Amino acid sequence: AQMSLNTGALPISIGGIVAEFNTAPTTVGTVIVAHSIAVSGFTMLAAKLGQKFGSLNVYRTATALLLVSMVMMTFSSSVAMMLAAQIIAGLASAGIIPAVLVLIANNYKGRQQATAIGVLGAVQAMAAVIAFFLAGVVGSHFGWRYAFGLTIPFSAVALLLSVRLTQVPKVDGVKIDAVGALLAAAAVFLIGAGVNYFNDWGVMLASAWAPFSVLGVSPALVMVIVGVVGVQFFIAWTQRRQVREQTPLLALEVINAAPERAAVVSLMMITALGSALTFLVPLYIQIVQSRTSFDTAVAMIPHQLSVLTAAVFVLRLYDSLTPRQITRYAFVLIFVALVLLGLVMKNEWHDLLVILGLVLFGLGQGALVTQLFNVLVTSAPLEFVGDVGSLRGTARNLAAGIGTSCRWRARGRHSHGKC
Numbered sequence: 001a002q003m004s005l006n007t008g009a010l011p012i013s014i015g016g017i018v019a020e021f022n023t024a025p026t027t028v029g030t031v032i033v034a035h036s037i038a039v040s041g042f043t044m045l046a047a048k049l050g051q052k053f054g055s056l057n058v059y060r061t062a063t064a065l066l067l068v069s070m071v072m073m074t075f076s077s078s079v080a081m082m083l084a085a086q087i088i089a090g091l092a093s094a095g096i097i098p099a100v101l102v103l104i105a106n107n108y109k110g111r112q113q114a115t116a117i118g119v120l121g122a123v124q125a126m127a128a129v130i131a132f133f134l135a136g137v138v139g140s141h142f143g144w145r146y147a148f149g150l151t152i153p154f155s156a157v158a159l160l161l162s163v164r165l166t167q168v169p170k171v172d173g174v175k176i177d178a179v180g181a182l183l184a185a186a187a188v189f190l191i192g193a194g195v196n197y198f199n200d201w202g203v204m205l206a207s208a209w210a211p212f213s214v215l216g217v218s219p220a221l222v223m224v225i226v227g228v229v230g231v232q233f234f235i236a237w238t239q240r241r242q243v244r245e246q247t248p249l250l251a252l253e254v255i256n257a258a259p260e261r262a263a264v265v266s267l268m269m270i271t272a273l274g275s276a277l278t279f280l281v282p283l284y285i286q287i288v289q290s291r292t293s294f295d296t297a298v299a300m301i302p303h304q305l306s307v308l309t310a311a312v313f314v315l316r317l318y319d320s321l322t323p324r325q326i327t328r329y330a331f332v333l334i335f336v337a338l339v340l341l342g343l344v345m346k347n348e349w350h351d352l353l354v355i356l357g358l359v360l361f362g363l364g365q366g367a368l369v370t371q372l373f374n375v376l377v378t379s380a381p382l383e384f385v386g387d388v389g390s391l392r393g394t395a396r397n398l399a400a401g402i403g404t405s406c407r408w409r410a411r412g413r414h415s416h417g418k419c
Helices: 002-012 014-021 025-053 055-074 079-105 110-141 145-149 151-164 178-196 219-243 258-288 293-317 323-344 351-378 382-404
Strands: 407-411 414-418
Touching: 002 014, 002 025, 002 055, 002 079, 002 110, 002 145, 002 151, 002 258, 002 293, 014 025, 014 079, 014 258, 014 293, 025 055, 025 079, 025 178, 025 258, 025 382, 055 079, 055 145, 055 151, 079 110, 079 382, 110 145, 110 293, 110 351, 145 151, 178 219, 178 382, 258 293, 258 323, 258 351, 258 382, 293 323, 293 351, 323 351, 351 382
Parallel strands: none
Antiparallel strands: 407 414
16 A cells, blocks of 8 residues: 555656656656666565565565655655655565565465455555545645655554564575576666667667667667566576575576466566556646646546456456456456547547546456466465565566556657657
């Protein structure tokens, strides 16, 4: 909920941030991408820190760090300070994601555990709904800073309540894989930053705005390719450590089987699509249509509510549908929603049809996120739950950064979408 309050307020605050700092709308996108890269680049490292020092200790430290970042965000005096605040928030989120999952896995068993995980997804969706509404209302009447200021007391309460949680035993003999952490962070940074600069530096050939070129090829493309190669190096290094019976940064057992790998890929796909949608629609409403942040919230809340509804009620489909069937039907629903949105999103769009498309997309998104998460958690032994959490956090946030990198280059009162 803490993380959702922060990330949900960012797209709603586009208009206010652009006006106050006299910056381009895509600057907010860069801030979101930087946050996502920080989360995805360090989640696996944070999971191992949880094993070494205790997940509850890591959770408390990360929550305190998130509290500090929200104070910085609220009182930001420049885009640079706002960027630093979101990078710190990303690092804090990297610690929270696997720690929360380990705490749940150690307190719930069987079907109750699956229900608890579903509730976790529902809480994230619910917090996103609240964040969109609060950011819309507060941003329209008081200013965008207050939307982030509301997160400060929330994080403080979460930190205080953590004293009632039970400690999870530390794992003996855990050693931090520094090389693996460096490879993972570098690969994530190169892929995320490379995709982020496709718009400015060129997708294939270097544009006039590129700082340099590699035989005429865009440096953004080179960064992505090197990042993908870095992922392969990370996997090879991890396999080497496992053969030597050393602690890897990520236990590859969580993606050994085809269903687990398919779940990770599907999770990245739906996260990228969802992030693109929740960034581009507010951007379009506030910059192209010149509407307020409250209008944006009104347009986006039905989408968030549908995500919440699907995340909660998809558990009731487990007795009648297989995980594969639920996933396929959800992707079909998302396809229909995107076709509808592509047809009706114009400057004089009809709000009802847009909201219908967002609702359909949200239903598919909520069902997929909960279902795919359950596939990963229930298929992994208890000792690898932290690795599942770190894998999920890395995959989702890297995909979120890629999705948000779908940019619009503003030119006067006209914007041209590029992805």
